[in-house]
Amino acid sequence: MTIQLPVTTPLIELRHVTKTIGDGVETTLVRDINMKIEPGEFVAITGPSGSGKSSLLYLLGLLDVPTSGEVLMQGRAVPANSETERARLRLKLLGFVFQFHFLLTEFSALTNVTLPMRALGELSDRAMKDRALHLLQSLGLQSHAHKLPGQLSGGQRQRVAIARALANEPQIILADEPTGNLDSASSEQVLGVLRQLVDETKRSVVMVTHDMALAARADRHVRIVDGRLVDETT
């Protein structure tokens, strides 16, 4: 008699994913990547500058499509030819945080956070506002909800961006050097938020960084050199 171990479906899985760009002179951004992101894990991606970390993150986040290979989302292949379908998956399941905050500068912090909820359109206006305020509060921004991004500090903006990434309660947060522009205190705060997300709400976080100290605090650490995964430490 064999015992069936419970098998979880990875949230995201890359199978032999290669991405090249340019016709004529081809550049390979990432090469033959196999990778799984499981629910509730914190993965750090490190590597030298230009090694393909961001490119890998865009592929994981369905912002880009592979030249060859396959991307699976919760076990289902992501259609490469339907941008609309990928947009829907991004809206429901993924949240992004970039090095640059990427907030809409003409809208208040609160409005920025409600944007993804409004695009999804599943909640009432009241509920969206409540959740956005709650998110901002949990990130220590309750008194800044009505400020424009230009009126916030770098760390505050980055936390607003995290609040926005969390708006639709995504399964995964993808962060590309989220602390790259921040001082150590702010960095610590942002990392704390991400760590807490994994520990307390069982979301997954994939974070690109070149700060080894930060990478060490992830559950899993993936290194990429010249577009290839080289080693993995847990």
Place this chain on the structure above:
Amino acid sequence: MNLVLDIALTHVRSRLRQTFVGLMGVAMGVGFSVMMAALMEGSQRDFVNQLVDALPHITMSDERREPPRQPAEDVYQVVAYSGLSTMATRPGIKNPYAIIASLDSWLDGAVAPSVQARAVIRYASRDTAANVTGIDPKREAAVSKLPEQLRQGTLKDLHRASNAIILGDRLAEKIGARVGNTIAVVSGTGRVLSCTVVALVHSGISQSDETQAFTLIKTAQILAGQTGIVNAMRIRVAGIMDARQIAERIEAQSGYKSVSWQEANEDLISALEIRNFIMYTVVGAILLVASFGTYNIISTITHEKTRDIAILKSLGFTERTVRSIFLLEALIIGLAGTVLGWLLGYALCSALGTIEFKSPFMDATRLPMYYSPTHYLLAGLVALAASAIAGYLPARKAASVHPVEIIRGAS
């Protein structure tokens, strides 16, 4: 508020000055289009009204479209005949009162007979040629504006004296005659009638006021040397647009040539159609030019907002949603411009409508403006359609922005 509308309004507000310029472009386009349309249709309606009012809707004359059949044709198989003698007088419409009675029985309108005679009018040794029209005062009022054009006296006064006559006011002035004077009317055959002037008529058209005179039918018949027949039946119909068909029916029944106002003015009406075509072309061009401004502003906004577009798309906004944001911006400008254009158009129309034109040959007139909701609706629809196209092109381009390229470039 709706998300797409919210973003669109924010974009438009962020570019207030440029938006205003684009909006003014549309407003000018719509305003001038409305004005042009009001002017063109106003003058056309005025023209047709004058045409239709001044002249009978249908004129039955004593001509025939085909020569009457010769009795020989009915009896023999004739190929051609020769030696027909010509008639000395105009043939005239025979049995006019039988025809009138028949028309009265089915026609929704009115009929009035008339007799034409040329004569020379002489008074105090001054004389002038005149077109004398014999009329039936009871019936005349129903087919022409003559009663309203009378100065002093009424049509009934024609019954007052035995040979009463109404003169055009300029004609009377030319010979120095006044109401109550007795004048000599000399027919083409040399008969002289002495007639009493009972009224003057002023139509406003110098040419006719200088030559027109009106008498009873029997007086004109004496001058024309024909009794018992008339030269024309003038018919007014209730539905002026049906005049053509009614004329055909009358002609078929009576055998006399009956010409509707449309047929009589065929060339003018086709000229009006060409004019309308030109107008719509010009109006379309104005609105097209106006939409370039909209294209320009939406293009600028999409360029400025490339980063925002990338952000929205990375969050999971579809291309369709992004497209609709910019399309909506164009429509906001188009709609605001249209409303402003309506006000401008109305103001222009009112201003033009007050200008007075004076001419020595006509009574003073104002520009005839025709106010029609159709003009406003049409200009608005074309402006909105043009705005939609002007917005769609940059919107489509904006929506196809690849977020990765922008995100890479910025970080």
